[in-house]
Amino acid sequence: MTTDLPVFDLREFEHGGVSAELFVERLRDVVHTIGFFQLVGHGVPDELLAEAPEVAERFFALPDEDRFEIDNVKSPQFRGYTRFGHEHTNGRADLRDQIDIGRELPPPNLGPDDPAWLRLRGPNLWPSALPELRPTMTVWMDHLERVGAVLLQAMSQALGQRPDRFADAVSPPEVLLKVIRYRTPSDSPGGNDSDGVADRQSDGVADRQSDGVADRQGVGAHRDTGFLTFVYQHDVGGLQVERDGTFVDVPVRPDAFVVNIGEMFQLVTRGYFKATVHRVVSPPPGTDRVSLAYFFNPRLEATLAPVDLPPALAAEASGGESVDPDNPILANYGDNSLKVRLRAHPDVAEIHHADLLAAGRWSVTSSAE
Template sequence: MSLLPSLDIGPFLAGTAGRAAFLDALRHACHGPGFFYLTGHGVPVAQTDAVLEVSRRFFQLPAAAKLEIENIHSPHFRGYTRLGQEITRGSADLREQIDISDERPPRTLGPDDPPYLRLDGPNQWPRPVPELRGAVLGYMARLGGLSRLLVRAFAESLGLPADHFDRSFAHEPRSHLKLIRYLAPAGEHPAAHDQGVGAHKDGGFVTFVLQDDVRSRTGDGRRPASPGLQVADGAGGWLDATPRPGSFIVNVGEMFELATRGYYRATVHRVVSPPPGHERLSVAFFFGPRLSATLEPVPLPAELAREIGDPPPPDPDNPIFAQHGENTLKSWLRSHPEVARRYYADVEPPKGHP
């Protein structure tokens, strides 16, 4: 694997002659690298630019203003995370970010309700950038609609009816967005620590990543060559998933890998920090079924099932659950230990929790 494929979803959305070719390319991309560039999606450049612009305005605020919405105030893991406070595989990520999910009221839970239902609730919004709320919620709605169509394409690409996954996604599908700023190591982090995000697989169903180019923090416009998002190439190396105008990077999550018995692959990836004096913005959108959904193994056609190799041994440090809420809560408890200690001290960590 030397390049990530680029897929044009336009013919599928329009129902034109290239529809079958897109589904074939989608199957090869998800069975192969598990990552691809997506074009022809119809999301206006003005909308993606607006999300990046309000993100930039937020991250330029003084620290005190950003900390007004720090996620330690939210039992739903929403709000601002300061640099180095999100953990991947036991190490600190050099990013600051805002986590935003579907705007829903918090649930009133009984003693027998599963703890993952605590994840539903309101977001925290920054008062100094009131435009951020409208820009982000509009963007999430747009990508949510695109995700539903892509989920149907996934089903057809596997030889299944287009509505195969509809039951899991019809009621309260879960959307989550991260507005992220990657920075170079500073302060207590050594210069060699360039973990923007540590090597991992996404925990959900499908992810869309909007990337900005590296920018000088002094405003002089210099953009040095620098790796950012990287995808494991299967041979011990990494592929650079460089930004392409008008494209999203799309990848399969570990729940979808589990549902397809490994036919579609959730590939390990990471983000390398930008060089000193520079920053990189990214917007990651995660789409999955309702929290209470359990994804059963899909009935693959015989010719596809024959292509499934032997399953890898389970990762003792990363159990994967078919129940979406359980798998989602697992990820949050690991990545945000301070929030977990404050609001989930009564929840027993899943087996394999470090």
């Protein structure tokens, strides 16, 4: 089943006046009821929309030794290349490999009293065999940081707040780009690799995968954890969104980003905005699917308190807390983000952050990405 998600043109909001008011009113309803939409008019140039996926394909076509040069086990910041099948959701290997890219910063010089989540800041890993990857993905992230900031103003107004209500929380935002390849090996339809990371779950979604697609699990059913997610599907679909208990396909639009909110936004709106369960079904054997997922999140220092909603909205807010005791949503985004990364990549955690694991607070089995 396919659903045509609502489509928003960001230019309508940026133009101001009545068009912006109508944009905000419609956005309020869609994020409250669906939690997903398509965004056009975002200003990312068409040539970049074509170039970035093509550069990504060139990376994934590199020989193993060139991709392994930036293996994420070399990065205390969990950056770089995650090998195929080395990440799990709901107890099964995700049929994908990927590059994680964050904000480019020097390695941190941390003291014993600094918060542990500052370890997440630092440099990216870039492959010497593909020098064009860095400038292309850097420009991509720069464009989407601007889009995220504008859309966040609209989201704030949709909650009856000032446009800059969340400005301090995202000055600057914590950003992450995942450059992803999904594929289903013909000799491994079930993705039973046992060498990957711990399974990820979110609010009881593990039991929602019994509809015949488990053997092509690109990413299992989950919710995102942060503020805003922007996904560019390129030319092969596979993203599915849960609507009324059924997963439906999100059609590919070459001019659009698929946008959804994460659990932190659900938390601060007391559940008025909806973080929706979604998943990715990998393509049939012999077909690769390249996707670029960009996450626009609060800065690590931000501790978020729930928004005081107008009475009409508050009456429809169901509460934003996680109902899963193994997946708490932590108010400080640094704590929340570190929790996620340690769980998703225990091989990196054991190499670079064994002291955190030994302390017992940062359990790799107590929360989810």
